[in-house]
Amino acid sequence: MHGNNERRFAANADAEALTTGGRTRLAEVGVRVDAFRALSTRGFSDEDYRTAVTVLERMAFNLEETA
Structure with a gap:
């Protein structure tokens, strides 16, 4: 629903x-990531x-700024 490993890596082909x-x-890991x-x-x-990912990315950025 939310991702496709082949698509993510196609840009770097x-x-x-x-x-x-x-x-x-990579294909094996992709299957496990997609299932998770x-x-x-x-x-x-x-x-x-998308909202959850955006919020988590912001939180990680905030924490990295203070490290």
Whole structure:
């Protein structure tokens, strides 16, 4: 619902290359990330998800500023 690993990495396809094993591992990790995201955001609308991510990013930025 909220992400696609292939799409995230497609923008860097020309700049970086993965080995066959790396592509396999990336796909495996992507499946796990997508499953975790689907479970943890069950019942969230896309707008709710974007709001939550934005708030968490701001919180992380605020904490990084003080570190």
